[in-house]
Amino acid sequence: MAKVKTxxxxxxxxxxxxxxxxxxxxxxxWNSMIEEQKQEKVQPxxxxxxxxxxxxxxVHIKSGNIERxxxxxxxxxxxxxxxxxKGSLTLISGDPxxxxxxxxxxxxxxxxxxxxxxxxxxxxxxxxxxxIRGDRLNIVSENLYILSETNLELIHQHIDEMKPAFVIIxxxxxxxxxxxxxxxxxxxxxxxxxxxxxxxxxxxxxxxxIVAHVTKQGELAGPRVLEHMVDTVLSFEGERTxxxxxxxxxxxxFGTTSEIGVFEMKDVGLMEISDxxxxxxxxxxxxxxxSVIIGVMEGTRPILVEIQALVTETKTANPRRTxxxxxTSRLNLILAVxxxxxxxxFYNFDVYVNVVGGLNIDGTYxxxxxxxxxxxxxxxxxxxxxxxxxxxxVGLTGEVRPIGACDRLVKEAxxxxxxxxxxxxxxxxxxxxxxxxxxxxxxxxxxxxKVFDAS
Numbered sequence: 001m002a003k004v005k006t007x008x009x010x011x012x013x014x015x016x017x018x019x020x021x022x023x024x025x026x027x028x029x030w031n032s033m034i035e036e037q038k039q040e041k042v043q044p045x046x047x048x049x050x051x052x053x054x055x056x057x058x059v060h061i062k063s064g065n066i067e068r069x070x071x072x073x074x075x076x077x078x079x080x081x082x083x084x085x086k087g088s089l090t091l092i093s094g095d096p097x098x099x100x101x102x103x104x105x106x107x108x109x110x111x112x113x114x115x116x117x118x119x120x121x122x123x124x125x126x127x128x129x130x131x132i133r134g135d136r137l138n139i140v141s142e143n144l145y146i147l148s149e150t151n152l153e154l155i156h157q158h159i160d161e162m163k164p165a166f167v168i169i170x171x172x173x174x175x176x177x178x179x180x181x182x183x184x185x186x187x188x189x190x191x192x193x194x195x196x197x198x199x200x201x202x203x204x205x206x207x208x209x210i211v212a213h214v215t216k217q218g219e220l221a222g223p224r225v226l227e228h229m230v231d232t233v234l235s236f237e238g239e240r241t242x243x244x245x246x247x248x249x250x251x252x253x254f255g256t257t258s259e260i261g262v263f264e265m266k267d268v269g270l271m272e273i274s275d276x277x278x279x280x281x282x283x284x285x286x287x288x289x290x291s292v293i294i295g296v297m298e299g300t301r302p303i304l305v306e307i308q309a310l311v312t313e314t315k316t317a318n319p320r321r322t323x324x325x326x327x328t329s330r331l332n333l334i335l336a337v338x339x340x341x342x343x344x345x346f347y348n349f350d351v352y353v354n355v356v357g358g359l360n361i362d363g364t365y366x367x368x369x370x371x372x373x374x375x376x377x378x379x380x381x382x383x384x385x386x387x388x389x390x391x392x393x394v395g396l397t398g399e400v401r402p403i404g405a406c407d408r409l410v411k412e413a414x415x416x417x418x419x420x421x422x423x424x425x426x427x428x429x430x431x432x433x434x435x436x437x438x439x440x441x442x443x444x445x446x447x448x449x450k451v452f453d454a455s
Contacts, residue, residue, distance in 0.1 A: 006036070006037055007037075008020050008021065008033040008035055009033065009186070009188065010024040010026065010029060010032045010187070011029075011032045011033075011034055011186065012029040012032045013029070014187045017033060021033050034187075036182040036187070036188050037182065068080075068082055068084055069086070069111060069114075069115060069165075069207065070110075071107045071110055072107070072110025072111070072114065073107060073110065073272060074272060075261030075273070075274075076261055078259050078261055078299075079234065079247050079248065079260065080232065080249070080252070081249075081254045081259075082255065084111075084166070084207045086205045087204075087205040088201065088207050088208070088253075088254065089194075089197065089198055089230040089231050089232070090207070090208065090210065090230065090233075091210045091227065091230040091232065092211055092233075092234040092235075093211070093213070093214050094236030094237065095214060095236075096213075098238055099238075099263070100170075101125075101133070101211070102133070102137065102265075102269055103236070103263075103270055104170065105134060105137060105139060106137060106139075106270060107209070108166060108168055109140075109144055111166045112142075112143035113141050115165040115166070116164070117145060117163070117164040118141075118144050118145065118166045118168070119158065119159065119167045120144065120147065120168045121149060121167065121169050122147070122148050122170045123150040123170065123174025125148065125170075126148050127146045127147075127148050136267070136269070137269040138268065145162065145164070150174050150175055151175075151177075152175050152177050152193050152196055153177065153178060155169075155175075156200065159200065159206070164206065166206065166207055166209075167201075167209070168208075168209045168211075169197065169209070169210045169211065170211040171210070171211040171212060172194065172211065172226070173190065175189065176189050177192050177196070179192075180192055191225060191226075194210075194225075194230070198230075212226065231252075231253045232249060232252045233250040234248070234250070235248050235250050237358070238358055242357075243264050244263075244264060244265075244273075244357055245263040245264070246261070246262055246263075246358065246359060246360075248261075256299060258298065258300075259301070260298045260301070262279070277303050277304040277412060278416065279357070280304065280306065280357040281305070285306070285308075286386075286387060287382055287383055287386060287388070289377060289381065290308055290310055290373050290376050291306060291307070291373065291376075292306070292309075292369040292376070294307050294366050294369035294370075294389070294390050295410075295412065295413065296359075296365040296366060296409075297363075297365065302408045302411075302412040304412060305355055306355075307325075307353065307354070307355050307370060308355075309354075309376070309377045310353075310377055311349045311350070311352075311378040312349060312350050313350075314350045319347065319348065319350050319351070321335075321351050322350075322351070322352045324353070324354045324355060325354060325358070325359055326353055326355060326360075326370065330364075330366075334371050334374065334394060335351065337394055337395075337396060337398055337444065338371060338375070341397075341445070344375070344378060346378070349378065364393035364401075367392060368390050368391065368393070368394055368400055368424075368441075368447065369390040371394055371444060375448060375452070376452075379452070383452065384452060385419075385422075385439070385451055386419055386420065387417065387419040388419075388420040388451070389409075389418045389420070390421075391421070391422070391423055392424045392441070393424070398443050399443050400425070400441050400442055400444065401424060401426070402426035406423055406427040406431060407427075409421075410423065410431050410432070410436065411435065413436060414436050419436060420436060420437045420438075420439060421436050421438055421439065422439045422451060423438060423439070423440065423441075424440070424442070425440040425441060426442075428440055439451070
């Protein structure tokens with residue numbers, strides 16, 4: 001017979017406590033402990049051994065080929081690692097209104113046309129609301145079925161009857177199981193519903209797409225165990241006031257996490273951007289004060305973006321350091337190097353940095369470009385080189401260090417009509433000087449002399 005007891009569960013990390021706590025001891029979240037009923041089944045102390053389980057040498061195990069679905073959206077295929085793997089669980093999160101449901105509805109329509117029945121389960125919208133969005137997106141496939149339901153047992157019955165090729169759950173926080181007494185969206189419900197869908201996907205080779213909510217800080221809402229259970233975690237980013245959307249993989253068991261997909265939101269849905277550099281540089285202010293074009297690598301794709309810096313004098317004791325698209329810690333590091341090595345005081349100036357287009361830059365590709373943008377703004381000078389692209393990492397001693405895939409970034413700049421590129425001197429061997437005028441630099445002092453007028 002099952003024993004029922006009351007426990008307090010942290011809604012952020014899943015930590016359980018027999019009594020209420022104001023602060024979770026595991027994740028340090030305040031007021032996140034919610035009372036839930038937990039049923040424990042009394043089982044034998046030692047379970048019988050499964051004789052079918054036999055350890056095998058890794059050299060004797062055959063490596064199977066992963067079968068993938070073509071989603072019909074090349075940018076989505078790129079992020080997933082080549083397509084949608086059968087029997088996989090993919091979690092997608094993003095801010096409200098960013099376009100998650102639009103992307104999944106377009107994907108389900110493409111898969112329904114190619115592979116058969118697709119079940120779109122919505123716990124937040126009615127069939128009529130989804131139909132209105134479908135008419136706007138020109139969704140016409142007869143194999144796309146809509147179900148407005150939150151009871152997981154009933155959803156399981158429909159899946160067994162339909163045997164769909166693809167299932168979308170929108171969203172995981174709305175589902176519940178009758179056997180769990182806690183409310184939908186709680187740790188217990190999310191954990192049990194996710195486990196249920198994982199078994200359903202693996203045993204029937206059905207790929208699942210699960211939508212999850214995010215917090216005000218942009219993090220995945222609910223227990224962190226959800227990220228560990230699924231095969232792939234996708235993050236859909238962008239500003240609701242802008243048209244550009246970026247899809248990136250946070251976790252991917254079937255591919256890399258360094259690829260991104262770029263979309264543009266239109267009246268007819270999300271449109272793929274196969275050449276994002278042209279989109280990011282469409283309204284770029286070339287050769288303007290405080291503006292620099294930099295090159296970054298997103299997976300295997302070279303992308304050129306504009307970075308802008310504004311340095312203004314402040315009267316307050318604590319100057320501001322604000323950055324959008326670049327980590328604030330990286331900005332502070334570059335400012336410290338400029339103050340130490342070039343003797344330029346930033347302590348009485350407010351500094352604002354922005355990556356145009358809403359792209360978040362990881363790594364050190366933007367170091368040299370950020371330093372030049374800051375120098376241009378604080379000096380009030382434009383660059384003497386026309387149509388210039390900058391790449392390079394800046395070290396703590398002021399040296400310009402080499403970067404990877406520099407040749408691909410230079411070729412991308414040449415394709416877009418750039419005349420000058422500033423690169424680290426140690427990347428000289430990997431770049432063809434016949435493409436564009438190459439300026440080789442080894443330190444911040446050297447690059448400052450080469451890109452600004454002497455006056």
